[in-house]
Amino acid sequence: MPAEIYLNVAVSGLLTGLVYGLMALGLSVIFGVVRVVNFAHGEMMTLAMYLAVVLFSAFKLDPLLMMVPIAAVLFVLGYALQMGLINPFITRPEHSQFMLLVAIAIILVNGLLIVFGPDARSVQTSYAYDSFAVGPLIVDATKTYAGLAAIAVAAALFAFFRFAPLGKAIRACADNYTGALVVGLDVKRLYALTFGLGAACVGAAGAMLVLIIDVTPQLGPAYTLLAFVIVITGGLGSMPGALVGGVLIGMTEAMAGLLFTPSAKSMFAFAILVLVLLFRPQGILGKQLS
Amino acid sequence: MRSLLLDGVSRRVWIALGVTLAVLLIAPLIVNDYLLTILILILYFAYTAQAWNIMMGFAGQLSLGHALYVGLGAYTTAALYVHFGLSPWLGLPVAVIVSALTGACIGFLAFRFRVAGVYFAILTIAFAEFARIGFDHFGWVNGSSGLFLPVANYTQSDLWNLRGKPVMFYYVLLFFTVAALALCHALLRSRAGYFWQAIREDEEAARSLGIDTFRYKMYAVVLSAGMTSVAGVFFAFYYNNLFPEQVFSISRSVELILAPVIGGVGTLIGPIVGAFLLTGLAEVIWEFLNAFGFDPPGAKQVFYGICLLFVVVLLPDGVWPPLSRALGLAERPDAPDDKPEA
């Protein structure tokens, strides 16, 4: 094989990994604070992708520009979901939370099937087939835009949690639930805000991913699983961890596909997950488990 | 042993169980083939639900990858039958050993390295997915091309080779379901059962009481994995074709979990009730939608999802605990498994 293929594949894996990372970021934010694992994560992203498709086919609005409004819609949905349904489940056992979100996932997948039909939908932007040639390196344009946007969103989120008073309050809530109650924080509202933020992340990720892959109602479960793998690898609850996990999984799959048989490439992603769980259960960048 | 089986069961419960069993025993004589198929599905889910319940309901270890053990059981016996003509009853012990060993490996890794809760759940999914992709490339069982069992003599029932009519599978499954119920009942009243429940409620406290939590969690995983693989044997010989995509998929694992959670995790009867309710529910929704002439593909699943949502929101402990109280069949008011979780 020519040498430049390694470089090409590595860059492609990096960019794809960044977008995966952004999607997983939402899961991580939610778990880090609310301590609920969102088993309907991929399905929520599918919903965002359909929003992007509808906005594009009806008004010719570019998904990259629509990222913010779509994220806003998902924020509202996430907020309502946490307020209305998930909040009583915070103190319930994990299997109960799992069942609730599985039910939501089933409704979402099949609701989308009824509304949009089974066929794959896509957006046809003017730059859909562009690529940049830098010497022997060929870089996919949409993946580059999506990867950059992923970094921007992650940075904004990071800044929010670090510097904004509301972000600090949410972090306080995550670190010490009782303490947060004592100092008079409205924990219920903060949880809903967090869930909304997580949903907004996955909304933004959906708007980007729709440029790269076509959306079908059945897309969700595979991405839910992918988000788990990434988040646990990077560290559940750690924001930079999600991006690092995304890049690691993206690169691993790309390299495994190149060096071994591509049909088994996800096996390598799972192998990394298992190794991380065994030797560093808190994830690469996760905080020590208590 | 005798006391393990008989203690803590009231007269009313015996009568209720007896009547139910009698009805199930004569059911094939009354119902048509369609209802028999439904009953087979119900028993299949009731059996796997009980096997899963040992791990989660008794010992508190959440597994979201139980399709792995069904698949291993199915592939082991089917491959032995196809390649060597080995009867499924002789393949069964091999399947149980293979599954139990796999469960032991996963449990050993997880518990040694203190992987717990959600992390443990994801680990089980990871292993199931690992197996799915692995079997896709496993030539001896035809990989993703699928393993087909020969079905030549379907007319007469051959119990030894599990080739035959649905009614034979029905009784085989009924036997296993009842046996599993008896086993679960005995286990809950055994020393291991009490230790499991202690671990489930508070593992740290259990350890400080001197319980070897590692060993008892291992018991739960191994037992649950081995029992689940028996369902795989049934699956392989009933459907006569196996595809990795179909047996190891996450949706399979989720399906297995629905019944015990809806019925009541940790209870004895709950998983069985859950299987009856959910499988029945799916058919009833289908029937209603059909009667109203409204059946866009996906509508049934949407209603199914809504029903799940309602149950899980309104009945946090599942259907069986409140139902058993209403029917006066509570499994012993002071039984530890019947207490709603804090």
Next chain:
Amino acid sequence: MKRHTNMTRRRLLAGAAATTTFLAAPTIVRAQGGALKVGVLLPRSGVQASIGQDCQRGADLSVSLLKSLGYPDITLMNADTETNVDVARTRAEKLIADGAQLLVGAFDSGQSTAIAQVAEQKGIPFVINIAAAPPITEQGYKFVFRNFPTAPMILGDAFANQKELFEAAGAAPKTVVFMHVNDTFGMAMKGGIGAVMPKFNMPYQIVEQISYDPAARDLSVELAKAKATGAEALMVVSRLNDAILLTREMVKQRWSPMAVLSMGPGWYEDQYLKTLGKLADGPLSFVPWFDPNKKLSKQLEAALAKAHPDINLNTNHVYTFEALLVAADAFKRAKSTDPKALADAIRATDITDNVSPGPGIKFDAKGQNDKLKDSAIQNRGGKLVTVAPKVAANAKVEWPMKPYDKR
């Protein structure tokens, strides 16, 4: 506590009401005059929803078309298998309990096998519309019929048609890279290649085989690998989503092979044409198709155009229609809805006025139509033309494929 009990009672009552319906259901009579009741089982939800619903279109327009051809009335009883073997089996039982006298379905090999067992036990004929796994008709079933080529048949015709095209074009690739999806169909085709290809003395060599996951989210690496082999043409067995992904990657990675030789679904499907626009032109698909020159093909095409103006006639519609054609034809000759008589009639099927290429529909002792022929089709301007075999062709091949950057 009291409130609780009441609620439980109410729930129980609701449950009891539901159970009554449930038990009474099989007795509801749905018969309509003397029509043949055909149960149509298709995966209309779940992962195969797209194909299942497409097949359903073929089934839905068959009823009136068959009637206009002078066949006796048939009534469809539709059921969704949800892309799940358990459901496929249960629905098959239900349809039979509700009075279905013949079953048609179910696109997928696993679900079709589950249904076949029910059909066999009940002695109800089951006509498979689409499913290519060879074992289905090797099981000694007496009531199972398949009017669809097996993987080795598809391969044999693919190579024969390729040679015909290479000759017509006066050019052929010397090297190809073979990419295939790692699922039932992909593996069956891969397995067949080793056995079938040497018989045809093909002008090209397969330089590398690349298999990929059916659930692949991204095929950039796979395509980069294929491109790096320097092969002149791409030979591929894929599904729809991966066909679109592969095409996009070819454009982005700036690789225009001399030809795309597809031996499976994806590259000719409507969704592919619609999504990719002018980039969809050029690929050749070697697949079970219809003979555009047959009279009935034109009628079927017209019926579809009337019902769904924006959809091209394809394999899904054709073979679902033909499965129902087999059913109606058997009913006409048997003059009875008795399943045994119907099965006997199907065994004696000899339909020459049909849609698929080849001499017609006739089943061998195993219930397989082994006389089926496949076609080579090419995408051209959002439409599909048949370029081989000559008897069933309506256009000449465009060779080589126009490079993606020159469109």
